[in-house]
Amino acid sequence: MEQILANGVYLGSQYAMIALGLTLIFALMNVLNFAHGQMYVIGGFVTYTFYGQWGVPFVLALFMSCVTLAILGALIEKFLFAPVIKGSAREESTMLLAAGIAFLLDALILIIFGEKQRGVPKIVDGVFNYDFRLIMPYDRILICGLAILSIVAFIGLMQYTKTGRALRALAQDRTAAQLMGVNVDRYSMIGFALGAMLAGLVGGLLVTITGVNLGMGGPTSIKAFMMVMIGGAGVISGAIWGGIILGFMEAIGLAVLSQYGDITYLLIFISLMIFLAIRPQGLMGKPWG
Amino acid sequence: MQRRTLMKAALTAAALTAFQGSAAFAENPVLKVGFVGVTSGPAAAWGISNQRSMEARAAWINETGGYTIGDTTYDIEIVSFDDQKDPKRAIAGMEKMAQEGIHYVVGPNVDDGAAAVRPVAESNGIMYFPYAFPKSLYQAPASNAVLGMVANYQSGPAIYKYLMKEKGVKTVAFIAANESDPLSQRDGGVAAAEALGLEVVSSNVTYQVDTTDFTPVLTPIMRTQPDLLVLSGVSPANAPQLIRSARELGFEGVISTETAQDAGVLAEGAGDLANGFISVGGASTPELASPMMNEFVDRYTKMFGEYNDESNTKVYALEYILETLKADPSAIDNVDAFKAKMDTFEAPNPYMNGDAKLRYVGMSSFGQRRQVAVPLVVNVYQDGAFETLFVAEVD
Numbered sequence: 001m002e003q004i005l006a007n008g009v010y011l012g013s014q015y016a017m018i019a020l021g022l023t024l025i026f027a028l029m030n031v032l033n034f035a036h037g038q039m040y041v042i043g044g045f046v047t048y049t050f051y052g053q054w055g056v057p058f059v060l061a062l063f064m065s066c067v068t069l070a071i072l073g074a075l076i077e078k079f080l081f082a083p084v085i086k087g088s089a090r091e092e093s094t095m096l097l098a099a100g101i102a103f104l105l106d107a108l109i110l111i112i113f114g115e116k117q118r119g120v121p122k123i124v125d126g127v128f129n130y131d132f133r134l135i136m137p138y139d140r141i142l143i144c145g146l147a148i149l150s151i152v153a154f155i156g157l158m159q160y161t162k163t164g165r166a167l168r169a170l171a172q173d174r175t176a177a178q179l180m181g182v183n184v185d186r187y188s189m190i191g192f193a194l195g196a197m198l199a200g201l202v203g204g205l206l207v208t209i210t211g212v213n214l215g216m217g218g219p220t221s222i223k224a225f226m227m228v229m230i231g232g233a234g235v236i237s238g239a240i241w242g243g244i245i246l247g248f249m250e251a252i253g254l255a256v257l258s259q260y261g262d263i264t265y266l267l268i269f270i271s272l273m274i275f276l277a278i279r280p281q282g283l284m285g286k287p288w289g
Numbered sequence: 290m291q292r293r294t295l296m297k298a299a300l301t302a303a304a305l306t307a308f309q310g311s312a313a314f315a316e317n318p319v320l321k322v323g324f325v326g327v328t329s330g331p332a333a334a335w336g337i338s339n340q341r342s343m344e345a346r347a348a349w350i351n352e353t354g355g356y357t358i359g360d361t362t363y364d365i366e367i368v369s370f371d372d373q374k375d376p377k378r379a380i381a382g383m384e385k386m387a388q389e390g391i392h393y394v395v396g397p398n399v400d401d402g403a404a405a406v407r408p409v410a411e412s413n414g415i416m417y418f419p420y421a422f423p424k425s426l427y428q429a430p431a432s433n434a435v436l437g438m439v440a441n442y443q444s445g446p447a448i449y450k451y452l453m454k455e456k457g458v459k460t461v462a463f464i465a466a467n468e469s470d471p472l473s474q475r476d477g478g479v480a481a482a483e484a485l486g487l488e489v490v491s492s493n494v495t496y497q498v499d500t501t502d503f504t505p506v507l508t509p510i511m512r513t514q515p516d517l518l519v520l521s522g523v524s525p526a527n528a529p530q531l532i533r534s535a536r537e538l539g540f541e542g543v544i545s546t547e548t549a550q551d552a553g554v555l556a557e558g559a560g561d562l563a564n565g566f567i568s569v570g571g572a573s574t575p576e577l578a579s580p581m582m583n584e585f586v587d588r589y590t591k592m593f594g595e596y597n598d599e600s601n602t603k604v605y606a607l608e609y610i611l612e613t614l615k616a617d618p619s620a621i622d623n624v625d626a627f628k629a630k631m632d633t634f635e636a637p638n639p640y641m642n643g644d645a646k647l648r649y650v651g652m653s654s655f656g657q658r659r660q661v662a663v664p665l666v667v668n669v670y671q672d673g674a675f676e677t678l679f680v681a682e683v684d
Contacts, residue, residue, distance in 0.1 A: 007505040014502075052557065106329065114595060115328075115337040116551065117526035119558035127537050137537045140504075210501035211558045213526045215330045219499030251505050258509040262467035262495035 002134040004255045010140055012247025013147040014206060018220060019227035019239035020154060021198030027171040027234035028191040030091065031081060034098040037220030038105035039196050043069050043203025044212030045113045052120035058208070065204035066197045073196025076101060077189045102217065109214045119211035143205050150201060151240060158236065167191050171234065226272060232282030241283055317355040320363035320621070321389060322347075322610060325382035325406065325417075326396035327374040334525050334551075335398045335420070336371070338599040343367045343395060343607045345589040356611055359618030365611070372397055376405035387413035392624055393614075395437065395606040397421065400470045407431065414624045418606040418661070422473065427651060427659035432628060436651065436660040437606045441522070441547035442477040443654065443683050444569050444665055448545055449485050451667070451679060452517055452567075456543055462491035462515035464507070464531070466498050471522030474547065478521050490515050500527070503534040511538045520546040525599065528566075529558025536562040543567065551598040556673045566670040567678060570601050574677045577666065582640040598675070602663055604640060605647075609661050612636045612647055631658050638664075650683050 043065040050061035124138040158164035169177040231238025253264030326336035347365040355362040370382030379402035394417040403419035418437040426434040452458040465471035490513040545567035555563040620627035631649040638645035651660035668675035
C-alpha cells in the first residue's frame with residue numbers, strides 16, 4: 001500500500017505539471033494545443049543536450065529548457081496562433097494549426113535530435129528502501145519535490161503578480177480585460193510562452209527519470225487532455241486535481257490489476273467516459289477566476 | 290526588377306544543380322528497392338535503422354560505381370514509405386511500391402503490418418523481407434515473405450538453455466508491451482521456457498506502449514523474485530527504462546530480451562545498471578565484425594551522424610536481395626526465379642569474419658527457405674559495449 005501511495009504521488013505530481021501548461025493555454029486563448037506533448041519532448045531534449053551531452057550543470061540545463069520553450073511558445077503564438085485567431089472565428093482553425101505544429105515539431109525533433117531514446121546521468125544516486133515495503137529512488141523523490149515546488153510557484157505567480165492577475169483577467173473575460181487596459185496581444189503571448197515553458201520544465205525534469213524520444217509527444221498530449229477533461233478545461237486547480245487523480249488511478253490499477261493484463265487504462269477510459277457523461281464540464285466546472 | 294532578376298538567377302542555379310545531381314545519378318540504370326516500415330512515432334528507431342542501413346549501403350554501392358547484375362551495372366535507389374506502424378498505411382506503402390514497379394521490398398517492421406501487406410505483395414509479384422515473427426507469413430501457401438532476422442522462438446530457447454546451464458536459472462518472469470508483436474513474442478517465450486522445464490512465475494504483466502515510468506508496472510513482478518526477467522519484444526526506447534526500474538527495485542537476477550538493442554541507448558538510459566543485460570545482435574562485436582562491416586559502420590556514421598547497433602542485423606536484407614539477383618539476373622523482374630534461386634543460393638557473408646555464408650534458411654521453422662541466415666549472436670552488455678556471449682545458427 002505504501003508503494004502504491006508513493007507511486008501515485010510521484011505520477012500525480014508529474015502529470016499535474018504536464019497538464020498545467022495545456023490548461024493555461026486553453027484558458028487564455030481557447031486553443032487546444034495538440035503540440036503540447038512535442039513541446040515537452042523538446043524540453044527533454046534541450047536538457048539532454050546541455051546536461052547529458054555538454055556537461056552543463058543540471059539546473060542550468062533545466063533553465064535552458066525553460067528559456068528555449070518560452071521563446072518557442074512566444075514565437076508560435078505571435079506568428080502562428082495570433083494571426084489565425086484574428087483572421088478566423090472558427091475554433092477548428094486553431095485546432096488544425098495546433099495539429100500541424102505538432103507534426104512539424106515531430107519532424108524537426110527527428111532531424112535535430114534523431115530517432116533514438118536518450119537519457120542523462122542520474123542527478124542523485126541511491127534508492128530509499130523501507131523494509132522492501134516502500135522503494136523509491138532518491139532522484140524520483142527529488143523530481144517529485146521539484147515538481148510540487150514548481151506547481152506552488154506557478155500558483156503563486158498567477159495569484160500574486162501583476163502578470164498573473166492580467167492572465168487571469170484575460171482568461172475570465174477577454175473583452176473586459178481589454179477594456180480595463182490589459183494589453184491582450186502581449187499577455188496572450190506571455191501566457192502561451194508560460195504554458196510552453198511549463199512543458200519544457202517538466203520535460204527537462206523528467207528526462208532524468210524516463211529519458212526522452214521523439215515518439216513521446218503524442219501520447220503525452222493525450223494524457224494531458226485526459227487530465228484537463230477530468231479537472232475541467234481551463235481551470236488551473238482542475239488540471240492539478242486531474243493529474244493527481246490520473247496518477248493515483250494508474251498507480252492503483254497497475255498494482256491491483258496487473259495479473260489481468262493491461263486493463264488499467266481500459267478501466268480509466270471507461271471511468272472517464274462515464275464521468276464526463278455525468279459531469280461534462282469536469283470536476284472544477286468552469287474557467288477559473 | 291533587380292529582385293526578379295535575382296530570383297530568376299537563383300531558380301536557374303537551383304535547376305542546374307538539380308539537373309547535375311540527377312545526371313550524375315543517371316550514369317547507370319537504376320534498380321529500385323523499396324522499404325515500407327515505421328519511421329515515425331515511438332517505434333521509429335526500428336524502421337529508421339532499416340532505412341538508413343539501406344541508404345548507407347546504396348550510397349556506398351553507387352559511389353563505387355554501382356552493382357553489377359548479369360551484364361548490367363545498376364545504381365541502387367531506395368524508395369521509402371513510412372507506414373507509421375499502421376497496417377492500413379503499410380498496405381498503401383506496398384501499393385506504392387507496386388505502382389513504381391518495385392519487386393523487392395524490405396519491411397514492414399511489425400506483425401500486423403507484415404500480415405496486412407501479404408495480398409498486395411503476392412498479387413503484384415513483390416518479395417518482401419519483414420521483421421515480423423508469425424510463422425504463417427513464411428509457411429506455405431505463403432511464399433513471398435522472407436524473415437529478415439532471427440525470430441524469438443529461435444533465439445529464446447537458445448538463451449534460456451544457456452542461462453539454465455551457466456547461471457542456474459530456474460524461474461522466469463515475462464513482461465511485454467500491450468501490442469501484438471511483444472505479446473506474441475511473450476507467448477512464444479513462455480511456451481519455450483515451459484518446454485525447457487523453467488518455472489514461469491509471472492507472465493501476465495503488460496504495459497502501455499507509451500509508458501515512460503516502469504516502476505509501478507514492475508513492482509508486482511519483483512514480488513515473484515524470478516531468476517530471469519525477460520523483456521519480450523521490448524523496443525530500444527523502453528529497454529533502458531525497464532532495466533533501470535527493475536534494478537532500482539532491487540532485482541538482482543538476469544535480464545534478457547530477444548530483440549536487438551543499441552549499446553549507446555542502454556548506456557545513456559541505464560548506465561551501469563544495464564551491465565549483464567542479454568540481447569540479440571548481428572555482427573556486432575569486434576571479434577565478429579569484418580573490415581567491410583567496420584567500413585559500413587563508418588559510412589553510416591558519417592552519413593547520419595551516429596550509428597545504430599540495430600543496423601548490425603538490418604544491414605543484411607538489401608545484401609541478400611542484391612546477391613540473390615546477382616546469382617540469377619532473370620529474377621530482377623521475376624520473383625518466381627528469385628524463389629527458385631533461394632533454395633540453392635549461397636554467397637560469402639561479407640560482414641562477418643571467418644567463413645560465414647549468406648543463404649536462406651527456415652526449413653525447420655517454416656518448411657521452406659523463407660528466412661535470411663543472419664547469425665544468431667547473443668550479446669551481453671558490459672560497461673557501454675556489447676560482448677559476444679555465444680554465436681549459434683538457425684536451422
